[in-house]
Amino acid sequence: MPKIGQNLQLIEIYNPKSRKQKLPKCDWSFLHTTARNFVRIVDSLHKKDYVIGDIKPQNILVDDAAQVSIVDTDSFQVRDKAKVYRCHVATEGFTPPELLGVNTSKIAQTIYHDRYRIALIIYHLLFTRHPFDQGTWISGDEPSQVDKMKQGTWLYNSQGLLQSHKVTIPLQIIHPKLQELFKFKKCFNDGHNDAIQRPSAEEWSAALKLALDDLISCENLTAHGKINTHKYSATYGKCYWCERRYILKVDIFGPDPLPDEFIEPDPFEPDLFEFNSFELELKPDDTPTPPIQPKPPTAKQTIGGLLVLAGLFCFFATPSGWVAGIILGIIGFSCFSD
16 A cells, blocks of 8 residues: 655645645645545545545545545445445534434445535635535524534525625635536535435536636736736636735735735725635724714813803892893803804
């Protein structure tokens, strides 16, 4: 058996903070390639009638050339003629909804269960985190991640219960074919209740190949020059990572910028953004305006106030004092004018 060597766990690849430290030259093309190499392995296993079962980031290793290895293979489900050696292991967050709460050691799994899991892995690579842990819940108590998976409730199928969070990477920046497999055809929407609708590893591989061929390098100029790690979909038409960098003042694929570093900034549109708060400590753009404190009265105004009070006393307290009261009031009010 070949030695795997110095590889990183998948979580160290899709997590932006870890990736910057351990693989600083990684770009979006690398993540697409990693995803494609992963699904090609899964496709080969499925065609030999293996079910992986316990697919999770800890069991997927990646080297600096985006080559993928899958470990802990002793938990694979294996068929030997009529005999099925089942997968007894399941990981919360990477289990399809129909198996949640089920003792997997008692059932024979299918490739359709794996298909749900591989979509979760691809989503993590392209969008930095779990699809059922995205967005802001806007009505009542938010269900747990597992409950949302059971219900099929995620940002793009929430019946208005979820809104895009400020830092969520939007689905529309990936190639349309990948959007189709996630949302329209079918994994988390149609494939929620009908497992057969879930895209196969082979379909994901073909879509990722299209997406890779569609990626182009960013030509925007910054104070640092061009950012070589900015790759984006030509179909999307502009560099999302520059948009994100310009508005958030952080960059998951490049050095942190200065606020005015763009030499010729595009007309970025902040309203398109829906960001996700992975380990980035974002500061609000505006600090609260302190309340205006009243100025203390001047000595002249203090004397004026005393004269007005004396005038009121003379006016009301003595029958013949109304003339003196008016005079004192006039002199007192004149002390308040500039």
